[in-house]
Amino acid sequence: MTATIARETTKSTLNIDDLANQVKTIADRLGISKYDIYGSTVDETEADVYEGSPKQVGASNRSSITVRVWSKQNTVGVTSTTDIDPAGLELALKTAAEASAFGVTEHVPDFSPEAIAPLDPAALERIEHKEQIADSAPIQSLLDILLSAEKELVEAHEAIEAVPYNGMSQKDVIHFYLNSAGAKRQEAHSVTTLFLYAQTTEAGGKKPRSGSAYRLSIGLDGLDIRGCIEETKEKTISHYNYQKITTGKYKVVFSAKAFLSLLYAFSNLFNAQNILDKQSLSTPESIGNEIASPALSVFDDELHSGNVAASAFDGEGTPTRRVPVITAGKLTNFLHSAGTAKRLNAKPTGHATMGAKVSVSPSFLHVLPGETENAAYDLAKLENVVFIDELQALHAGVNALQGSLSLPFKGWIVNKGDRTSIESATVAGDILDLLKSIAYIEPTAKVTPRGVSPRVWIDSMAITGD
Known part of the structure; x- marks a missing residue:
């Protein structure tokens, strides 16, 4: 059972040792022996302008924590709060303890076995010893x-x-x-x-x-x-003076951003929680199956140097790491929380998100580039190629349970390097067919805020014009 508490807080600094001692004192007083807490504090300044004048200027400080308490019967109560002062912590612990009496009795969550494991040395460079806090600009x-x-x-x-x-x-x-x-x-x-x-x-x-x-x-x-x-x-200029496109089959190249958005949209293929909930085309027995072209290898790499907001541990305290998801076209690993790992006899991978329910999500996907140039896939030489720069309406045009996609996109029709913006069009297909039909992955990757990927070529996809 879940309860929610909301209060304003102005606390913007935190010491984990002091917080741990404070929580232990409160828990002992309340008779709580098993608990955990995950949270964050954020200080933010932001500015917007429009037509030569400031549109919005603001600053905020906010905190949020999720508290879990286990009863003597090993059921769990969960509470969220925005208040991490002693009064707020005590209320959260007490509320979670009361809610634990109504907790589930099947697949009860537990601490991650890696919550006290040493962090990767590369991760230590980012935290504890070298926290990357920059001076804020005026x-x-x-x-x-x-x-x-x-x-x-x-x-x-x-x-x-x-x-x-x-x-x-x-x-x-x-x-x-x-x-x-x-x-x-x-x-x-x-x-x-x-x-x-x-x-x-x-x-x-x-x-x-x-x-x-x-x-x-x-x-x-x-x-x-x-x-x-x-x-x-x-x-912006390249999309000016756009033209219609004729419905048909086209050779298609996805930008790094577009291809990564597809992988995130269909991440239930390798998300252990989705698989256990039967919300995926994969099953627990799918490890080792060929789900893509041998040209495709994908890692989830939270600690990649291009990930500006990398985190060294997940919502359960499990250290994050580089996890091979697809290797030469074969499904290699699922992404796990502590709970899914226990149920599938695996190890947590550092992909848990703490909330009313522990969920699993990818963090920073890395598509490996191809090894060599291929003259057969060169936008400067080919004609009638659809270059998809950005996929739109992913929330509505993707059916992750069936594997189908029908998505409007922003892009160009390219003829020997000359680009003409496409007025309105939709790309459609099946994700497994698409992954297995990858013909070429370019040798140069681009770092984006959500991951790293080269441009990816498909020999034939259905494009519907306006």
């Missing part, structure tokens, strides 16, 4: 960057009429996990984000088109502002 610096970017984008082409979404944020985040068995984890990092979205007007009553880009870095000093502006400018 709000005025963010506004100056945004105003300058907006001005440059509007002046880049006569068709660009506005930059309706033009924002930056700076966040300092502290994650922590502790339990009554002695586990204590804490880490901290900063993330600075820039998002630009420009829009064009089209002659002849055509709908306006847009182009966008965003960049992440630890601090403002490392943020690729110029790259974000140039990408937004290039994409």
Whole structure:
């Protein structure tokens, strides 16, 4: 059973040893012997501008924790709260203890067996000894960057009429996990984000088109502002003067962003919780099955150097790591929480998300690039190739249980390097057919905020024009 408590808090610093001692004292007083807590605190500043003036400027500090308490009958109660001062912790522990009387008796969650395991040395570089907290830039610096970017984008082409979404944020985040068995984890990092979205007007009553880009870095000093502006400018202009496309079969190339979005949309193929819940095309016996072309290998790699917001442990305190998911086309591993690992006689992989129910989710997918160039797959030489840059409506156009997809997209028809934006079109197919039909994976990968991938080619896919 789950209960929720909400209060404001201004606490922005945290020491895991002090917190663990505080929680133990409260738990002892309440007669609670088994518990764990996962949570975070976030300090954020953000700014938006529009038409040469600040649109929104704000700052916030927020905390959230999930508390689990086990009863003497080994049932679990769960409480969430935004208050981590002593009064808030005591109320959360007491509420979770009361809720534990109504907890499930089947597949009862337990501590991760790796919650007290040593962290990977690479992870230690990110936390405890070298926490990557950057100095926050003044709000005025963010506004100056945004105003300058907006001005440059509007002046880049006569068709660009506005930059309706033009924002930056700076966040300092502290994650922590502790339990009554002695586990204590804490880490901290900063993330600075820039998002630009420009829009064009089209002659002849055509709908306006847009182009966008965003960049992440630890601090403002490392943020690729110029790259974000140039990408937004290039994409926006490239979608100007769009044309219809004829319905038919086309050779298709997916951008890194588009291909990764497909893998996330169908991550139930290797998500152990989905598989146990029978919400997947895979079964517990699917390990070793060929689900893709031998050209495809995919890792989930939370600690990849390109992951600005990497975390060294998951919601159960399990250390994160590089997990091979698909190797040369074969399903190699599932992503696990402690509970799914126990049920499938495996090890936790560091992919648990703590909440009212422990869930499993991918973190930072890494598609390995191909080994060599292939002249048969070169946008500068081929004709009538559909380049899909961004898939849309993934929430509605994907049926993950059936494996089907029918998705509108933003992209171009490419003829020997010349791109023409496609007015309106949908790509359709079956995810397993698509993965098995991968013809070529380019040798150069691109780092995106959600993972790493090269461009991926499919020899034939159904494209429906407007």
